[in-house]
């Protein structure tokens with residue numbers, strides 16, 4: 309260090325040392341207190357203060373005030389009429405004498421020295437001043453020392469201001485970040501969370517202490533679709549929120565519940581992390597799914613409406629059929645699985661509907677799946693639904709028939725045609741009452757009553773290895789075998805009447821009779837297609853008939869069995885056949901109409917319907 313001889317130099321160094329040592333370790337209020345005390349010491353002026361503008365720029369507030377060897381409490385005062393006014397207007401001011409004359413407010417003050425404190429851009433923030441009850445000559449050393457202190461004070465004041473602004477903006481940012489209704493997450497490129505706001509925690513089911521370090525990817529379920537979407541999401545980083553975002557499926561951390569979020573992310577400029585914004589769209593996705601499900605269910609319900617059936621529409625009194633219907637009414641009220649067997653066209657579907665309509669589930673849908681009408685590889689997804697592949701929203705997932713039938717009945721027609729693989733899955737549902745969608749992982753629980761039907765000999769299929777024995781055992785809880793039409797020729801005249809009435813009405817024709825030959829032929833025919841075939845034959849004949857008599861082309865109906873018509877039926881009109889039949893049933897029941905053994909029950913009619921029919925046909929109890 310060079311030798312310091314000059315007293316001026318020495319004083320200057322002392323001043324500098326004072327300011328460095330006195331303030332170096334301090335910031336803020338402590339800094340200013342130290343500054344003014346040292347300024348007073350270095351200049352030999354007993355009073356020194358530093359001040360900044362108050363809220364209104366017509367007032368000033370002291371940050372530190374040193375007066376006659378002690379600190380004054382913080383104070384605020386009006387600028388007008390004080391020597392400070394000029395300083396804060398931007399001027400260096402030195403009044404060596406006469407202050408109290410010029411500024412009567414400042415009684416007892418003789419001299420004043422003040423300098424404005426500016427920020428980096430030059431704007432005045434406050435000022436530093438000394439004053440004395442004695443004159444203050446303009447010594448260069450005084451002015452020089454004073455300037456050094458002022459420069460330090462200005463720097464600190466500016467720093468404080470910046471600090472305050474930073475804190476303010478940080479606070480505003482934190483409020484925005486924390487309290488925003490959208491979820492914010494800062495995550496690194498491996499999706500590890502750096503911070504997450506309150507909404508994000510709530511949506512994802514995270515506790516605040518779990519947020520940092522949670523790996524976003526770990527919340528994505530391990531299904532091919534969900535995984536593909538998350539890859540798409542990461543590929544979309546940087547595309548911003550003006551795109552539709554990507555809908556991601558996640559599982560909540562706390563309870564594993566599935567949620568869907570619409571997701572955007574923008575990488576930080578440094579490329580170290582990415583800023584992610586998302587909103588919870590679970591409710592929307594679930595609603596859209598439910599809507600899709602209902603729409604789909606609606607189609608079935610409409611089909612169902614068109615074919616609304618009840619027992620009344622099952623025509624026939626043959627003992628074979630009556631015993632079937634008795635079994636049906638017994639099982640309807642339970643939840644038991646019913647297996648309906650019988651040749652094609654014997655009314656298996658009709659009976660399935662009858663079981664459903666007579667069950668407590670009748671207000672819920674009866675959903676049908678024809679297992680034979682679908683390619684093997686689709687049966688499974690039709691039954692259990694699938695998690696949809698390409699989706700723009702998780703909406704396009706398709707519910708299976710099991711889901712659609714929840715609360716109701718599922719009718720599996722042609723169950724003998726199921727592939728062994730589908731049989732295994734079906735067996736599992738029947739055993740556990742839950743299943744998984746194709747491509748899904750979470751099991752779905754359903755409450756479904758199953759009715760299955762087949763025209764195949766399942767026991768034979770089991771022997772051939774084409775049908776699982778354990779599935780047959782499960783389905784065969786309550787078997788119902790429908791007799792072929794040829795096993796109950798006695799029902800043919802009744803069915804003919806039923807169909808003639810139906811088609812004549814529909815065609816707007818009056819058909820009153822069936823010729824004896826025709827009825828003979830109908831009864832004698834073998835009916836490989838059973839009732840469906842009979843129905844078709846009658847419909848065609850009804851279309852072709854011009855007069856009141858139903859005419860059937862003998863070519864359409866070759867007599868294959870040569871069997872005789874039931875006694876009394878030949879040559880009679882339908883009305884007469886009906887009247888005869890009712891009479892014979894009434895005779896059997898001893899003319900009892902109502903009750904379990906009454907004629908109405910035997911005939912499968914409502915008692916009032918039977919009474920009005922009897923009236924119409926002129927049937928009276930013989931006296």
Ligand SMILES: Nc1ncnc2c1ncn2[C@@H]1O[C@H](COP(=O)(O)OP(=O)(O)OP(=O)(O)O)[C@@H](O)[C@H]1O
Pocket residue numbers: 621622623624650651652653654655656657658659721762763806839840843
């Ligand atoms: N007892 C009956 N009374 C009135 N109509 C009947 C009766 N049985 C069947 N039908 C009618 O015959 C047609 C065939 O019946 P259904 O479709 O129920 O037979 P299915 O045994 O299910 O046939 P498939 O095995 O070919 O599916 C239907 O139009 C049905 O309404």
